[in-house]
Structure formats: C-alpha cells, structure tokens
Amino acid sequence: MSLQEISENVKLAREYALLGNYSSASVLYHGLLDQIKNYMYTVRDGGVHQRWQQLWQEINEESRQVQDIMSTLQSFQLDTAPAKPSNHDDFEMRPAHVEPRHSPGPVRRSNFHKESKPSNHRLSAAVRPHQKQPQRGANGAGGRASKAKEKKEAKEVKEAGGKAKDDKEKEVKKFDGTGYDKDLVEALERDIISQNPSVRWDDIADLEDAKKLLKEAVVLPMWMPAFFKGIRRPWKGVLMVGPPGTGKTLLAKAVATECRTTFFNVSSSTLTSKYRGESEKLVRLLFEMARHYAPTTIFIDEIDSMCSRRGTSEEHEASRRVKAELLVQMDGVGGASENDDPSKMVMVLAATNFPWDIDEALRRRLEKRIYIPLPSIKGRVELLRINLKELELASDVDLDKIAEQLEGYSGADITNVCRDASLMAMRRRIEGLTPEEIRNLSRDEMHMPTTMEDFESALKKVSKSVSAADLEKYASWIEEFGSC
Template structure:
C-alpha cells in the first residue's frame, strides 16, 4: 500500500459525492477510513500518528456529511432524484471497496479499467473523459482496427513519458504480523479483535471517576509523551485491574482508552481465547501477546477477566482451563521486559471484573494497579444527568440537583435507564388512547414535547437501583485489603 493510493481513493470518493452517487461515495469513504486506521498501526512517531488521526477525523466528517445528505433525500422521497444515484451501488465500485475492507492489513485500490466491450459501467461517471475512448468496431478489411491500434500505441507511449516525468512517491509498507504461514486461522481470529474503528468515547463523556482517568492516562498516555522519563523504576504499569459493581463505567473507561490514547487496542473476551481443540486455547493466548508486542505500543483489554483466570486448585477447575491460566500468567510476566527500556514497545493489560475475590492470586500480583470504580458521587450523578440529557429538551421545573439527590445508590447504568424512561413519558401521554392510524399521522412538531420534573419522579418509581448495600460492603472490604490506587 502507498500513500498515493490513499489519496486516489479519497479523490474517487469525493468524485462520486460531487456527481450525486452517494451510496458509492459512502462505500469508498469507509474503505479509505479502514485503510488509514490500518496504516496508523505501522507508524511509530507519535506526532505523525496524531496528524494521521486528524486526517482520519476530517475524512470521517466528510463521510458523515454524505450520509446526512442521503438521509435527507430519502426522507423527502424526491421523485426527481435518479434511483441509481441514491440507492444502487455500482458493482465495480462495490467490488473494489469490499477489497479495501477485507484485505489485511490494508487493501490496494487498483485503477478501474474499462470493460471489454468498451462501454461505461452504467453510472454517472461513465460520461466523463475516462470512459469516452471507445473502440471502434472492426471493419471487414480490418483497416479501421489497425488504425485504432496504432493510435493506442502512440497514446500509451506519450503516457509513459508523462509518468517518467512525474516525481516518484515512495511507497510505505504496512507492518503485518506473520509467522510464515503457521497458525493463519488463529491469527485472523485475533486480528478481528483489534479495534480499528474509533469507539468515539472521550474522557469528558465519563462523569466523575477522576482517579481512574488519571491512572489510565499515567499508564498509557504519559509514557508515549515522555519516553525519557518513564524508564527503569519509573517504567509504565504493565497491568491495571478495574474493580467495581456492574454499571459503574469500567468498560466505558476502556473505550475511552481506545479513543484517546491512539495505541493498538485488543478487545478480548473469554470466547476469543477458548477453542474446542486441545492445546489451541493456550496457543491463542501466546499469539495474542506476540501480536501485542509486534504492534506495540498496545493495550489488551480483557473484560470479565474472572471468567478466564479464576482461582486455581478448586474442585470445579478443568485441566484445559488450568493450562490457559498458566499460559496467561507466563505471558504477562514476559510483557514487562518489553516496556522497561522503551515505552514505544509498551504492552499494557487492562482488565475489568465484578468479582475480584474470584481472581487467582498470581494474576492479582501481575495486575500491579488495582483501582476501585465506585458508584457515582452526588457531583458525579449531576454530571451524568447533564451528559445523558444534553440532547433532550427539559421543562423549566426540572431540578437536576434534586433528582441526583433522590438517586443516591444508583449506578451509572441505573441513572441512564432513569433518563431514558423519563424521556419517553411525554410520548406515552401523547399517544394514549389513539388508534394505530392516528399514531402514524402525528407530526414531528406534535411529538416534540419537553420532559418535566413529574416525568423524572415517575421514572424513579419504576427504575430501582441494581447494587445492594451488602455488595458494596464486599467490594470495599476487598479493595481495602488488596487495592493499589
């Protein structure tokens, strides 16, 4: 893959958008975004990677604008708009852009060639100059065909001279993990767990949890910004464990790390590392960490880690499960040496669990930082309400401080459920007693009604908190004994 090909694909997407072939433009835009994400895995310079991230954001904005245009046109159901421009995707473009998605690590877009019969491809681009040179039919004596061939040779010779005069753009090869043909299927399985798309969760989208955000920035971001400082005894943490009740934002913090830190991010679950074949699960664990070191700096996020590495030696433990745990522990010990002298080779394991007391003692030692993600405080509950309700029209009588006070003991997920239920109250009142036909004929303006304080009071009666006081006491006892903030 070369940088010239990324530029060519962007130009093609914009050309389709300008000509009104929005569906084809969207497919091409998505392929380009995937190309850039894959290309960024090979970039080592953080400043260059940040510039590429800005380019990705700009192209993503263009993609969103094109999608908005499509949505608007479809909502108005314009009969004058050609159906092919709105819905039909050119088969040639579709095929070419699918290649952009599926090839690994990045696809090469080949220059589109005219079909054998010299006709265009059936879309609006076929009227352009690229498709106007059609072959003339061969006459009975073949003279016209010979003249055409001579003309083609002259054109090709002139094109070759022009290409020689053009400055050469050096091609950049994208680094790809390869073990010489061994374990290809397993490697492809793990590559699917690399998050290349932006989860679009920023630190500001997470209310409260300042200690957790500070620690994650210190463990992932700062070593990339100050590599000379984070050496020796100051080396980055190789393992961070997030402990807390369900719905407090542990997985959301991991998504923020993937969005903000611009490192290669592996999102791993128990299903990724398990196989029905003997010995293959351990091999998956080893390949995961080999790939992480190859694509370093890397963050491996293991959600619900207690399901993979529970306490060893129990009567319910299976032999295969014990081997997977042993391999995971061995590989985590091997990760530390990669980041001790060079933070750019850093591999950090980020884990989350709701049952910290079930985790094996050896894994607990390797997860050097163990932080408690508590229920939101009074200030955090107000921030959560503002984040959840920022796109909602509220009545003048809504008092967020009073609502937050009534939701003491609610988790972040519980607060979101309350806001969601309250936002639907106005709609429920409006359609009450109406027939399906009357409901379908309601205009948007009629459904646009602000949410009142009474709606929140009704929602609070319906949505109860999901974490008990006994559970909180259990978490606090564990973190007091084993916590390491």
C-alpha cells in the same frame, strides 16, 4: 490507507506527470506502488485481488515511463549544456530548462472495481521525449525564470516526498502469522482489533482518580519515554474493580482512543476452543499480535470468568492450562529492562465485578488495582447532563434535585432513568389512540419537552442495581488489596 486516499494519490501522480513535474510524479508513483501492495494483503476475495494486481501493474508501467522520460531529459541536458568559457565572471553555466506542458484534458480517475487492461499510453499524449524543448538565455529574464522554476520544482518534490512518507506511516502493519493457523490469525484481527473505539475522557463523568491513574500508566510513558525507564518503567497491568455499570469498559475504550493505541477487546469466548491445546495457542497468538501492533492495550473484561482461583475441585484441566499460558505471557509484557521503548508497550487492562474470585498469581501481575465507585453527587449531575444533552427539557427540571434522589444508582442505572423519562411524554400522547392514529401523528405533535414529573415517574419505575452489602465487600477487598 483508504480507497479514497489511494484514488486521490493516483490522480495527483498523473497530474504531476501530465504537467511535466516528473520528479514529484516519480516520488508519488513509488509511494503508490507500496500502498497498493499493502492494501492487497488485506483483500480476501480472489477476483478483487486480481483486479488490484492489474492496477498495480498499470501504475508500475506508468512509473517506468516517467523514469524513462526523466532519464531522456537528463541526457538532453547533458548533451546541450554549453562548454564553460575561461572567463568565469562573465558567464554562468546552467542546465537547459524544460518547460512543463499543461494537461490536454481532465485527469481520468482510476476505476478500482471494474476490470480493465493496463493502459501503457496514458502519458504519451503529454510527455514525449522526442519533442524539442526551447532553451533560454543564461543571463536574461529566461534564466531568472528558470532558476525560480527549479526552486519551485524542488519544493514540490520535497512536499510530495513528505506526503508519501506520511502515507507510509499511516499504513497498518500486517502481522506475519507464520507458524500459526491462518484462520486463527484472521479471526483475531477481524473480531478483536479496534484502531479507534471513539470514546473520549469527556464522555465519562466523574472518576477523576481513575482517569489520572490511567493517564499516568499509558499516556505519560509515551510523552516522556526517557523518564519512564528502569524502576520507573510503565505499569504492565491494571485491574479495575467495582460494581456493574460504573464505567469500567468505557474507561478502557477511552484509554485506547486518547492514547492512540491498538485496542484488543478480549472475552473468555474469544480465547476458548473445543480443540485440545487450541486455547493456549490463541492466548500466545494474542500477545504476539499485541507486541506486533504495539503500542497496544489488551482489555480483558470480566476477567474472573477466565482466571478464577486455581486448584479448586471445579477447575477443568483445559481451563488451568489457559490460565497458566496467560500468566506466562503477562510476565513477558511491559518494561522489564531500561532499554524498553514505551512506543512498543503492551498494557493489560482488566475489569471485574468479582475481584475476590481472581487467582492470586494474576492479581500479582496486575500491579495497579483501582476501585471504580458509584458516581458522587457531582458525577451524577454530570451524567444527567451527558445523557440529556440531546433532549429538550422543561423549565421546571432541576438536575441537582434529581441527582440527590439518585444516590446509590450506578452510571448504567442513571442512563436507564433518563431513557425512561424521555419516553414518558410519548406514552401520554399515544394513550388511548388506535394504531392508525398513532401512525398518522406528525413529528411536531411528538416533539414534547421532558418535565420534572417525567423524572419523578421514572424514578419510581427504575430501581438501583447495587446493594449495600455488595458495596461493603468491594470496600473490604480494596482496603486489603487495592493499589491506587
């Protein structure tokens, strides 16, 4: 819930109250009180928290005034309702209709950043229960207008209730860190949680097999929860293996964005502490928070740095305890029974460039192990288009020919080639100029299209980063342990 949304809801509630639509105003005020209370939990500054508390009291007082007015008007309607005659066909009993009053002036927007005393008389100018309201005939035009007005107000109440419900659903659940160090909880929430990494499937070239598997592992269980139960339960762990720069991290962010899950981006430094026993607590806290914010994706990049083989002579005792806690927590993640709800799913997504160094027990828990290869010829062309979409290209640029020359290059290598080529025209333009002349160059003078010659020069300067021997090792490991 953002400050802008809270401000707009305050304005809307006051407008409804000033116009006499007390039922809708009451619903909005009730939702606002919950929204402000939840937002106060996220405020750490004492002074700001006090001002938000003051605002909550002010809104609460306005809500109470609206409730009092509604009670008074209801008693007026009961007191003035005529007795029903014996002839039911000739007379229809209706409650007295209350005419809404128009707002006497513009609605004041609440100031969230300046201290102000609660104002308890904002509504008194427009809504006074002591003012006598005119009554209309039951069978004339006034009766029909009253009936139409009642229907309109009922519709507005329903819409306002729906809006308040949607606003409540948008609110972020607050993790209860009872039993844990407050600083640890705040550090994980501040440094790890990312509600929307903003990376789409279309932002990633090629890798169709990997996208298909990740969609099956995360997206489909949320779309078809009744199907993915029992033996069809969702995968609780996926390991992405491949050379550096092939898009493993981007795939993880795309999973979090497209599936609308909370994204925990974990590294070894996040779960490391100099105090004995603190690292294990961080691992346990991480998974408890993940279950709270479910559906969740925990992405552990370079997992080999945290979970190398146990039992080696170089292994430290603290490192062994962290691995053991991680393995225990991963056994408790995912769907182990037929009653599991996919909306509460926690999936561990890991990536590594050294799969042969990973502990065997962890490899077993990462049930799906997929290979993220170097881009194909089609993928290289697509990568070039994605990287060059903001550049003006000369007519002689042939992306297919460039893609053929980029065989063996990773996605990161291709991005570096495009970046270097885009700078070639600028380098030629400023060659031999003094610093003063460079500063005086206009924008139009620097706007030059990238040519095929620029790409040829960039290819000579940027080499591929993955060797053939490394590719053979990946192929051998996937052949033995892969699970696509």
